[in-house]
Amino acid sequence: MAGPNRSDDLFDSILMADDRFRGEGYMEGFEEGERIGIIEGRCHGAVHGGKVASEVAFYYGFAFTWKCLLQNSTDVKAGKRLKTLETLIGMIQSFSHSDPASTTLQDDLDKVRSKFRQVCSLFSIPADFRQCFEHSGVSF
Structure with a gap:
């Protein structure tokens, strides 16, 4: 015999079309999902990073x-307050803002928040400023 039957090739292509189209559809969907996921991830990262900043x-x-207000104060409590403020400022200045994938980013942020609450406690100021941020809006 000379070779495979042409009608067998025709039936094979028809029968295998389902598998071929399923594979092509999966790859197209995967690539589109990956592309959209990257875009959405960048948007989410920018928004969350902006909030943290x-x-x-x-x-x-x-x-x-x-710190500027207390530098020349002669109050007895001013020394302890200044030291705590300087510690908070130092923590913020050493805060890793250039590496968003840092494994210590969340821990460092929690330490800064904790130190801020300590400062507020020393000044007898409530540490909850969410109301200030919720009602303030920037408009141009």
Whole structure:
């Protein structure tokens, strides 16, 4: 015999079409999902990173302002307060903001938050500033 029957090839291509189309559809869907996932991941990272940066910047501005106000104070409590403020400022300045994949990022952020609460306690200021952030909006 000369070779395979042409009708067998035709039936094979028809019977295997389901498998071929399923495989092609899976690859197209996988590639599209990967592309959309990267876009959504970047958006989520930018939003979350912005929130963390705003929070840390608030703590820094708060601590720096109080440090400037207390530098020339002769109050007995001012020394302890200044030392705690300087510790908070040092923690913020050494905060790893250039490596978002850092394994210590969350731990460092928790330490900064804890130190901020300690500072607020020393000043008898409530440490919950969520109301300030919820009602303030920037409009241009």
